[in-house]
Amino acid sequence: MKRRIKPSPENRARLNEISGFIISRIEHQAIARGLSLKAMLVGSAARGTWLAGDHDLDIFLGVTEDTPLEAALEIARLVAPEHEEKYAEHPYVHARVDGFEVDLVPCYLVEDASQLKSAVDRTPFHTKYIVCRITGLEDEVLLLKQFMKGIGVYGSELKVGGFSGYLVELLVLSYGSFSGVLQAATRWKPGQLIDLERHAKKAHDEPLVVVDPVDPERNVAAALTMDKMFQFVVAARAFLAKPSLDFFFPTPPKALSDEELLEQITIRGSSLILVEFQSPPVVEDVLFPQLRKAEESVKALWERNGFRVLRSEVGRYSDRAMLLFELEVWELSLASRRIGPPVWEAEHLSRFLAAHPQPLSGPYIAEGRAVVELPRKYARAEDLLANELVNLSLGKHLSLAIRDGHNIYVGPELLRIEDEAFRLFMACYFRAGGARSDQDHWKHLQ
């Protein structure tokens, strides 16, 4: 077990070698330019809590507050000639070095965490706080991280909405061990508060509140969704009831064959409607909120018009982005009721009648109001979507991408998409447990 989650001494040596090399090159460049700059290894690599198989190296380039971050960024560009520039709150450099994914992130060196100029400036404080407390608990952190990975709740990026590495470390510090965290989690309810330094300064309304030891106003678990929090709670309870390696290393789902996809469509007897289009060139933390906003807009469009959505999901495969909807009600009568004003409001009534001179049925009175029955413009969910999608309020990038072109697939038409990642996405959708499902474990809770 430990062998599968703990980096080997060789790996550790290589990581140290590479990070040492990069840091020395950065500092060399800084000295050459007379720039006061401090290069720091941060993140799990710095804390000894990185998982075997993880190859992320975060190196921060700290400058004093009177130095422009651009100066540090230039050095980062030089140090990693083959790189791409990315953008979070500020630009940074990403490069692959000898099999490692290296982020070179300019930041300000501030006196204390209450004087941040940017969110990344906080990271060195986190590293400092963890490094001097986590010694001896590194393996517990690794166990918890791998457990969370296995059940699909690890990662604070918006696509996942799960637990960040720092949050995992704080949980281990709070409860003393992997199993201590699991046992505590079985008693969690929405609003659970963890405040290691007992210095909370602000109320939060997220389901889990872990007060940042280096910033009393910040909730480290702010990005954790209610659902991911309780996926963890359920899995913790299931693991304690019947521990198993499957929690850490679940069998990955298999992509659906044509037959399997068709069988699912048939036994569900629903209408599956997929919208897919060229994924816009933005990072997932920008893309996924827009996908979810579009998902909500489409659902609201349907519900407003009398259709009903059973479930929906968003995702990506190869260079495509997609919105998947499953409808419980996808066809309505052509005739629909339009309810007018109370008939004793003579002027309103006149306007209502003038607006509907040729109804299918009526006008008649129901509960004191005038009612007419009119033909519906769209009696099928896919027709409404096809005609109204581009008029919806969608995120900026999505709006452009969808207007540039999109496809709508209904029911068995989904079989035309043969992409492996899409078929995997569908397999996960039908199991309904996220990318890696924890649902096999629910049975231990019966």
Add this chain to the structure above:
Amino acid sequence: MKRRIKPSPENRARLNEISGFIISRIEHQAIARGLSLKAMLVGSAARGTWLAGDHDLDIFLGVTEDTPLEAALEIARLVAPEHEEKYAEHPYVHARVDGFEVDLVPCYLVEDASQLKSAVDRTPFHTKYIVCRITGLEDEVLLLKQFMKGIGVYGSELKVGGFSGYLVELLVLSYGSFSGVLQAATRWKPGQLIDLERHAKKAHDEPLVVVDPVDPERNVAAALTMDKMFQFVVAARAFLAKPSLDFFFPTPPKALSDEELLEQITIRGSSLILVEFQSPPVVEDVLFPQLRKAEESVKALWERNGFRVLRSEVGRYSDRAMLLFELEVWELSLASRRIGPPVWEAEHLSRFLAAHPQPLSGPYIAEGRAVVELPRKYARAEDLLANELVNLSLGKHLSLAIRDGHNIYVGPELLRIEDEAFRLFMACYFRAGGARSDQDHWKHLQ
């Protein structure tokens, strides 16, 4: 016009002759038995406010309070040898005499209307009240009655829920004329109060409250539904805008041909579902409330299970009773969501999971609750109805009749019913204006 609504002198003479003859036979019989009994012509015939074409004669057999009503009933039976016995609050005799429909109704002669032993005892007081006030206004009453007949709101029986003859007379007394009533009605709102004797003793929550001049606690308009009240209001407004004989004598709707029925089914694009069965042997005032109760039970069954009803209607044709439903949503996905307890309620969660060991999808978490997706038992509205109809709470007589046998027709299967009255019912349903529609008149209100 007046010729069409006012009985001819010959008719009037015949009515007087017949009623005189019956009354004298009744009194003769009473004397022969030494019974103190007073026979009275009541209702519109007694007040000179009966419509041409109407052939209803109401004769009451009043006895003192110490006499059993049975004694009067026996005399009624003798006087009309070919009769049938009917039952309202008490039994009475119905007979056809020389083209007239004669009701012979035993009642008690009480000192004043506050000492009634039964509802029918009030009728002689109504006749007395109207007779000595209506002189000179009879034609106004006839106009209003025929107007209400034409627009389908005349008759206080439960099938109609409209205006009674007595109510029409009181309205004319209140507002002085036919057109006075119409003008007043255009200003009516729910809760309108009319209290001729200014002696109201009780609050009522019906939409129109007309305090009975002979009983300060009674609302004469208690049986009038909100919808019939405002059908009248709308028609009054339309008539005043553009008077026409059509209000009094509308063109009756025509029974639908096969082609017309099929065309309506097609352009409405809905699912029409008819339940029909042998009409139970009860009067319409018993039957219709039970039909409406059954209608509501079926609608509630469907709504509870995710289907949606656009409109519905109840009725009779030949010896059949029927419930007609038009569905806006008649098919659902097989997959359905079952929402369980919040996942932090460990015991509830265990029971929920144990109850659903093999879901189609899930369990998963949504908004903190466990959710599974299960196959629905009935994905089509007609299947749910066919299987659950006999388990619904239906009225006593209806329950028996439906259990004895019923048919369900869906969509084009309705064409198999060739009965003229049924095709007329469907014509009215599609126009959506009741038995005689007032809907042509709405156009004058635009």
